[in-house]
Amino acid sequence: MTLNIGVIGTGMIGQTHIRCITQALSGAAIAAVSDANRDLAKEVANDLPDAEVFDAGQELIESDHVDAVIVTSWGSTHEEFVLASIAAGKPVFCEKPLATEAAACRRIIDAEVAHGSRLVQVGFMRRYDVAYRVLKTVVDSGEIGAPLIYYSGHRNPEVPGSYTREMAIVDTAVHDFDMARWLLGEELVGIRVLPAKRNSRGGELLDPLLMILESESGVLVNVETSVNIAYGYDIRGEVVGETGTASLADRNLVDIRSAGARSGRIPADWRERFVGAFDTELQEWIDAIASGVAPTGPNSWDGYAATVVCDAGVESLAAGDRVAIALGTKPALYDSH
Ligand code: NAD
Ligand code: ISE
Numbered sequence: 001m002t003l004n005i006g007v008i009g010t011g012m013i014g015q016t017h018i019r020c021i022t023q024a025l026s027g028a029a030i031a032a033v034s035d036a037n038r039d040l041a042k043e044v045a046n047d048l049p050d051a052e053v054f055d056a057g058q059e060l061i062e063s064d065h066v067d068a069v070i071v072t073s074w075g076s077t078h079e080e081f082v083l084a085s086i087a088a089g090k091p092v093f094c095e096k097p098l099a100t101e102a103a104a105c106r107r108i109i110d111a112e113v114a115h116g117s118r119l120v121q122v123g124f125m126r127r128y129d130v131a132y133r134v135l136k137t138v139v140d141s142g143e144i145g146a147p148l149i150y151y152s153g154h155r156n157p158e159v160p161g162s163y164t165r166e167m168a169i170v171d172t173a174v175h176d177f178d179m180a181r182w183l184l185g186e187e188l189v190g191i192r193v194l195p196a197k198r199n200s201r202g203g204e205l206l207d208p209l210l211m212i213l214e215s216e217s218g219v220l221v222n223v224e225t226s227v228n229i230a231y232g233y234d235i236r237g238e239v240v241g242e243t244g245t246a247s248l249a250d251r252n253l254v255d256i257r258s259a260g261a262r263s264g265r266i267p268a269d270w271r272e273r274f275v276g277a278f279d280t281e282l283q284e285w286i287d288a289i290a291s292g293v294a295p296t297g298p299n300s301w302d303g304y305a306a307t308v309v310c311d312a313g314v315e316s317l318a319a320g321d322r323v324a325i326a327l328g329t330k331p332a333l334y335d336s337h
Contacts, residue, residue, distance in 0.1 A: 003290050004031035006066035008057040008081050009073030010044040011035070013095055016271060017070055017282060018044065024279050028286045034060045036073070057081050061088050068289055071095060079104040086111045086119050091289050093282070095123040096174055098303025102311055105304035113331045118294040121285055122303040124178040128284070129277040131248045135237060136183055138246040145242025147184060149220050152176040153236030156227040157268070158201075168209050168225040169193065169313040176223040177213070177309040178302060183239065186215040187305065191312045192322040201228040211313060213325075232266030233273050301334035 005021065007014050010033050021028050034054040035041035045051045054060040057077075061069055061084045071081045071094040079099040085092035086108070098120070099105045112120055126132050139147055154176050163171070180188060191213045195206040208226040215221065224236075238247035252264030267273035281297065288295050309325055316323040 001027075001290060003028040003286050004065055004067045005029065005070055006032035006034070006054075006060040006063065006068075007070045007072060008034050008060060009071065009077075009095075010037075010041050011072065014070070014072035015044060016278065017072060018048070020278055020282055021286075022048065025283045025286060027283075027290050031065045031067075032060045032063055058084050061085050061090065066090065068092070075100045079108060082108050082120060083111055086115055089115070089119070091119050091121075091285075091295060093121045093123065093285055093295075094303070096178075096303070097170065097307055097310070098122050098300060099307065100170070102304065102308045105300065105307050109300045109304055109331060112300050113333050116333075118299060118333065120300045120303075121295040122298040122300070122306075123281070124175065124182075124298040124302065124306070125274050125277040125281045126175055126179050127182055127277075127298060128280040129274060131251065132179065132183075132237070132277075135239065135246055135248060139183055139239050139241070140185075144239065144244035144246050147219050147239050147241050149222065149240040150180055150183060151222045151224075151236065151238045151240075152179060153224045153234065154226075155224075155229045155232075155234040155236075156270075157230055157232055159205075159227045163205065163227070165204070165206050166314050166317070168205070168207060168227055169211075169317065170310040172225050172227060173209075173211060173223050173313065174306050174310050176211075176221075176225075177313075178298065178306050179237065180213065180215070180221040180223075181302070181305060182298075183237075184215050184217075184219055184221075186217055186219070187327060188213045188221065188309050188325050189216055190214045190322055190324050191309060191316050193313050193317040195317070199226070199228045201230065206317070209317075211316075213309070233269045234266055235273055299334050301330055 030048045030051045032052045033041045034057050045053045068091040069085045075097045194210045196208045199207045211223040213221040256263045312323040312325045
């Protein structure tokens, strides 16, 4: 059976996911697209012979030709489309953030709990990256002892002019927060955000930022965002345990020896670094739905928790102080995930 997917938001990552589904993955087709910019949606649909173009995301969700929904529009629109998908009883894959406000994430959780089973998956694709998966296996095995510190470096060569101060936290570090929760298997309870000496390439941005978070058991998580670092898209991760350490290795595809030096290639951007993770993330989502199993990837609670950590981070940046993170009670629906 082919899973017919409707995509809302045919911008950069919407097109990346469509390409991935139509050119690399199996078991699914793009049956519908919608974008606030209708010309863009039509242009994207030109390469998709079976895709209908809808003026409104809501109509796409309700279409009988759409079995499952992918939401890749701007973050501020996610709540509306995720809630509509839940109301229609359709599985929905929502790019991060699940919603831009904690209260909106809570409304999604309430709707999903009322539905009675999981329909929502959030696009935290790092959980599907081969290197991160091996890192988690090592941590969970106890080989390096109990984790004590986790360092998470998130470096972008540059960011667009529309990138604001808070985005280093809510748009970039949100991935690191999710990784910390997933790798450690615990919630984060506090955050302190410290601006470093500014990178002169970053204009008015506070770049780099250093964030120090604590987990429930007292593990310290140290997140670095550097979003104008020029040399490439570099993702670092190291867990310091009681008896050893484990870190993401450099993933050179080639070793270059030239002019008396040895070097390797660093990815240009997130698409190049996480191409394999996006493939696995979407293939596992498609396979689960096709076989009638609820998605097992990052859930609404994960999306909510990440947004709450982001809110606390933004508050800490403004206040120059530590801010506590309070999540409240987790519904039983999310206990086994
Ligand atoms: P983009 O601006 O390139 O594309 C977003 C598209 O959504 C635009 O074409 C816009 O017209 C459309 N849109 C906006 N409001 C809409 C609405 N109400 N209905 C239909 N379409 C609407 O942005 P992008 O970079 O593709 O980012 C989209 C989302 O994906 C964001 O939430 C972003 O955080 C996330 N993202 C995730 C990753 C990742 O690594 N997982 C990477 C990039 C972006
Ligand atoms: C972007 O939105 C992403 O999600 C990328 O993974 C991240 O590296 C980048 O900083 C964000 O702007």
